[in-house]
Amino acid sequence: MTQCLFFNKEKLTHSLSYFVLITIFSLLILPQTTQAHARWKLDGNTPPRNNSTGIKENPCGVPRTSTPMTFEPGETIEVEWEETINHPGYFTISFSPANDEGFENFVLLDNIPEIREQEFYKATITLPNMICDDCTLQLIQVMLDQPETPYYYSCADIVLKAPVPSDTVPPRSAQNLMITSGRDYTQLSWNNPVEDFYKTMVLQSRSPANFTPTNQLIYNLGDQLGNTEVIYLGSGASINLSLDPLSGTYYYTLYTYDLAGNYSTPINGITTLVEVQNEPPQINFLIEQRGQQTLIVTQNGGNVIVQVNITDPNPNDSHNFNWSQTDPRLIDLDFSENSITFDPLLLAEDSYPIHVRIEDSGIPVMKTEGNLNLQVIKSLINSGENQINPEAEAVPVFPFLGYFGYLNFLYLLFTFVIIDKERARNKFLFIRRTIFCYQGEKMGA
Numbered sequence: 001m002t003q004c005l006f007f008n009k010e011k012l013t014h015s016l017s018y019f020v021l022i023t024i025f026s027l028l029i030l031p032q033t034t035q036a037h038a039r040w041k042l043d044g045n046t047p048p049r050n051n052s053t054g055i056k057e058n059p060c061g062v063p064r065t066s067t068p069m070t071f072e073p074g075e076t077i078e079v080e081w082e083e084t085i086n087h088p089g090y091f092t093i094s095f096s097p098a099n100d101e102g103f104e105n106f107v108l109l110d111n112i113p114e115i116r117e118q119e120f121y122k123a124t125i126t127l128p129n130m131i132c133d134d135c136t137l138q139l140i141q142v143m144l145d146q147p148e149t150p151y152y153y154s155c156a157d158i159v160l161k162a163p164v165p166s167d168t169v170p171p172r173s174a175q176n177l178m179i180t181s182g183r184d185y186t187q188l189s190w191n192n193p194v195e196d197f198y199k200t201m202v203l204q205s206r207s208p209a210n211f212t213p214t215n216q217l218i219y220n221l222g223d224q225l226g227n228t229e230v231i232y233l234g235s236g237a238s239i240n241l242s243l244d245p246l247s248g249t250y251y252y253t254l255y256t257y258d259l260a261g262n263y264s265t266p267i268n269g270i271t272t273l274v275e276v277q278n279e280p281p282q283i284n285f286l287i288e289q290r291g292q293q294t295l296i297v298t299q300n301g302g303n304v305i306v307q308v309n310i311t312d313p314n315p316n317d318s319h320n321f322n323w324s325q326t327d328p329r330l331i332d333l334d335f336s337e338n339s340i341t342f343d344p345l346l347l348a349e350d351s352y353p354i355h356v357r358i359e360d361s362g363i364p365v366m367k368t369e370g371n372l373n374l375q376v377i378k379s380l381i382n383s384g385e386n387q388i389n390p391e392a393e394a395v396p397v398f399p400f401l402g403y404f405g406y407l408n409f410l411y412l413l414f415t416f417v418i419i420d421k422e423r424a425r426n427k428f429l430f431i432r433r434t435i436f437c438y439q440g441e442k443m444g445a
Contacts, residue, residue, distance in 0.1 A: 037085045038141035039154040041120065044080040045069060046137050046156035053084050053152070059100050059138055060155035068157035073259055074129035079137070081154065082120050087143040089114050089150070091121070095128055096136040098220065100155070103138050114141075131198075131218050131261060132160045162216075162260045170215075170262035171196040174254045179271045182316075186271055188252060189238040196258045202232035202239065203253040209268070216261040228253065248272070278362030281312040281319060283370045285354070299344050300379035307339040308356055308370065317360040325355035330374075347376050 039055075040048040046069060055061035071077060079093065090113050095106035108125045115121075141152040172193040180187045192200055201219060203209055211226030213219065223230045232239050249272045256264040286307045289297045297304045310319055321337050330352055334341040340354075354372040359365055 037087070037143075037152040038081060038083045038091070038139065040137075040139055040156045041080040041082050045077065046079050046158065048154045048156055053082075053154070055153045056149060056151065058151065058153060059096070059103055060136065061153055062155075064100070064134070064136070065157050068133075068135075068159045070159045070161055071127055072163060073131055073160045074127060075160075076124060076126045078122055078124050080120060080122050081139050083114065083118070083141070086114060086116055086118075087141075088145050089141065089143040092140040092142065093123065093125055094138045094140070096138065097128070097130060097132045098134040100136055103136075108137075127158075127160060129259075130160060131162060131259065133218055135160055167196075167258070167260045168215075168262060169196070170264045171198075171256045171258045173264040173267050174200055174256050175267070177252075177254060177267050177269045179252065179269045181271045186241045186250065187238065188241070188269070190254060190267070192235070192237055193256060193264075197235075198257055198259045199233055199235050200237075201230060201255045201257065201263075203228035203255075204231045204241075205229070205251045205253075206248065208251055209253045209266075212266075213255055213257075213263045215263055218261060278317075278360070278364060278366055279313040280366035280368045281310045281317070281358055281360055283308050283310055283356070283358055283368055285309075285370065285372050287372075287374065296375045296377055297344050298377055298379055299347060299349070301344065303333065303341055303343050304374075305339055305341050306354055306372070306374070308358070310338075310358065312360060314360065314362050317362050319361070320359045322357040322359075323355070325353075325357075327352040327354065330354070344376050349376060349378050351375050 037053050039051070039053045040046050042048070042051060049060065049062045049065050052062075081091070090111045091109075092107065092112070093109040094103040095108055096103050097106070106128055108127075109123055112121070112123060135158050137156040137158055139154040139156075143150045143152075172195075174190040174192055177188065177190045180189075188202065190200070201213070203211065203225065205226075205228040207227055209226065209228045211228050213225075219225065219230055219233070221230055221233050231241070249270065252269040252271075253266045254269075255266050286305075286309055287294055287297070288305045288307070289301045289303070308321065312319070319338075323332070323340060326340065329347060330340060330342045332340040332342060352374045354374055356370050358368045358370070360367075
């Protein structure tokens with residue numbers, strides 16, 4: 001028996017229409033989620049490292065290739081790139097001299113506006129006037145309507161190399177090399193030539209240099225060349241070095257070179273550093289009350305200043321002071337680093353230990369500790385008004401001042417901790433004078 005299939009024409013038409021709409025919607029939407037945004041033009045003179053248009057990892061997203069494009073230092077070139085999805089925003093073109101670093105220092109073009117419906121772009125840029133064999137051109141697409149992920153990156157590998165030179169003449173050597181050495185440093189200074197000069201390369205070694213640079217090759221800071229190390233590349237005429245180890249003999253070799261990569265004949269220098277033994281600082285205490293030096297202080301003699309004077313055989317050392325083991329009853333009023341200042345008025349007659357530890361900045365660090373027992377005696381009794389009788393009964397401060405006294409105490413504590421230690425000190429002195437006046441009236445009554 002033959003079976004026949006019957007279709008409902010209306011339902012079939014509806015299903016086909018729905019399928020067509022889904023297909024059209026997918027074609028419109030899916031490309032925006034599977035392809036990305038911008039890259040250097042694949043067949044341009046600065047091709048990208050790969051063909052991706054969706055790199056969001058700064059600065060390049062992928063490693064350098066082995067097929068850079070070669071240009072001349074300072075050359076003006078036309079670059080091309082393509083945009084696969086349009087966004088309101090702009091493009092930026094930057095340059096890195098090496099290791100995909102320093103793009104922010106070489107922005108060649110900025111704020112290149114995006115144009116709606118445009119796919120391919122061109123721009124003219126001038127490359128930096130330098131030689132480099134590890135340089136990069138970076139294209140950034142900045143999307144103003146995507147604040148969370150606004151950037152796409154594309155990088156092109158380039159080399160800036162002078163043409164096979166008709167110039168094979170090296171520049172003149174640097175002149176007047178001077179080397180000044182201290183305990184832990186060395187300073188080099190020299191005069192660079194005026195004509196046909198690009199940079200100076202300084203090599204450092206611990207024995208006479210056994211390396212000679214090759215013309216047309218460019219070296220990098222930190223390169224180990226024979227028994228030497230490249231410690232300076234630049235157009236300056238001096239460098240400051242902190243040397244470690246501190247002692248021994250150091251050899252320096254200077255070459256100048258031009259844009260064609262021709263190296264001059266070297267000039268050489270040598271210095272020998274003798275290690276200076278770090279010695280501990282020596283200290284002595286100076287105690288003053290009422291501007292007079294003293295070894296015993298009185299309760300009513302006014303503020304006492306205990307100062308530490310340092311003698312250090314190593315004059316370049318700086319020093320740290322630690323007073324933490326000093327008797328806590330001696331409350332410091334001025335917070336100076338090399339001294340403490342306190343008021344003995346409310347101190348009992350007693351001996352108060354003072355301790356300070358000094359550390360210098362030498363190598364190795366040296367420490368010195370000083371100890372002093374400071375004697376506080378009863379107040380001196382002199383004729384005149386408002387002198388305190390040491391035999392008089394102590395007057396309780398806050399019961400006398402009452403509610404006002406407690407408020408002053410709370411204000412003093414709050415001011416010292418929260419607001420201003422100097423203001424707290426002034427308030428304390430005011431309260432002290434008030435106590436003096438009251439005690440004087442009490443005794444005279």
